[in-house]
Amino acid sequence: MKSFEIKTKIFFGEQALDHLKDIPYRKVLIITDPFVVQSGMIQMITNPMEEAGITYDLFKEVVPDPPIDKISLGVKKMLTYKPEAIVAVGGGSAIDSSKAIREFALQIENYGEVPLIAIPTTSGTGSEVTSFAVVSDRAAERKVPLVSKSLTPEETILDAELVKSVPPAITADTGMDVFTHALEACVSTERNEFATALAEKAIEICGVFLLRAYLDGNDTHARQKMHVASCLAGLAFNSTSLGLNHGMAHQLGAIFHIPHGRANAMLLPHIIEFNSDINKHSKSRPEYLPAVKKYATVAQILGLSSYNKIMTVRSLVNWVQFMLKEMDIPLSISQMGTITQKEYMEKIDDMAEAALLDSCTATNPRKATKEDVIKIYKELWD
Numbered sequence: 001m002k003s004f005e006i007k008t009k010i011f012f013g014e015q016a017l018d019h020l021k022d023i024p025y026r027k028v029l030i031i032t033d034p035f036v037v038q039s040g041m042i043q044m045i046t047n048p049m050e051e052a053g054i055t056y057d058l059f060k061e062v063v064p065d066p067p068i069d070k071i072s073l074g075v076k077k078m079l080t081y082k083p084e085a086i087v088a089v090g091g092g093s094a095i096d097s098s099k100a101i102r103e104f105a106l107q108i109e110n111y112g113e114v115p116l117i118a119i120p121t122t123s124g125t126g127s128e129v130t131s132f133a134v135v136s137d138r139a140a141e142r143k144v145p146l147v148s149k150s151l152t153p154e155e156t157i158l159d160a161e162l163v164k165s166v167p168p169a170i171t172a173d174t175g176m177d178v179f180t181h182a183l184e185a186c187v188s189t190e191r192n193e194f195a196t197a198l199a200e201k202a203i204e205i206c207g208v209f210l211l212r213a214y215l216d217g218n219d220t221h222a223r224q225k226m227h228v229a230s231c232l233a234g235l236a237f238n239s240t241s242l243g244l245n246h247g248m249a250h251q252l253g254a255i256f257h258i259p260h261g262r263a264n265a266m267l268l269p270h271i272i273e274f275n276s277d278i279n280k281h282s283k284s285r286p287e288y289l290p291a292v293k294k295y296a297t298v299a300q301i302l303g304l305s306s307y308n309k310i311m312t313v314r315s316l317v318n319w320v321q322f323m324l325k326e327m328d329i330p331l332s333i334s335q336m337g338t339i340t341q342k343e344y345m346e347k348i349d350d351m352a353e354a355a356l357l358d359s360c361t362a363t364n365p366r367k368a369t370k371e372d373v374i375k376i377y378k379e380l381w382d
């Protein structure tokens, strides 16, 4: 038996932030990062709350790849302030930090239900609707995934005004993260009709609006569409989990600090090729792997259909490479110019082992061996 659940109530579209005037909580802890405060963006959150007479306190210590020591600072803040609700404002790090802070604080002292309202300021992680959070154990160079239904936010507000100032490079990285979430949800071993419906819509939106949002950050329509696509893809992979692409990208993030979406984007052509095994497909070996059909459907959604399924999957690989080039995302680690070949090659063995143990890898449509993963990491060099 399978089940599909959407726990989070979603407020979206123009003036979605006005919802903050209607929340029934009088004492709120806002969890965010220093940039949101310094840039003045925070006022878009605090102004409607002040209008509604809501008192609040700020925890603005969130940093990228939230380390455990910052989470424990947030736990202390929450248990001292005892808010009726938490409002998380920021990218994946702020929302993941808020999930972890609430979870750990209420395990220490369960003083009542404390709803979490997630307000994303990037269009990428989908964290606003998922039951996952990732925190970092910096000493061990390890990312620790937390998975629990209780982590899922109760509400999210998707307002494109908050993403207008996201620079092009981050729009590109986070947008490709959205695409990777949707694609991995479509081919996951846990795929199902409900998740596929959401993921395919996210893919269609990425195909039309990601480049537009990258080329013109003030294109509010494209921004709002990508904000919705991010959430749709989040709902999809919350049900199906992800795959080898994320399993391998997490290691590139943990060891070489390559931004998450960028690592996913660079790996994507290699993973599509591996999962579909298109390079070994021939007339004498006409059968194809299960992921081929799913990738071909995705290619058709993007308007890329060709005369057979294998050629259609090839066109999907080409489309991803085209997107990377158009958005100035390097196609290989060597192209990045920040990591030497020696330091990269030295870490491949460890990364391959960790990628196979990563919880995302378990739902990949094609089982990978350590040799397979090493081969993909090596191909990614150049």
Ligand SMILES: [Fe+2]
Residues within 6 Å of the ligand: 125, 177, 181, 246, 260, 264
């Ligand atoms: Fe991701």
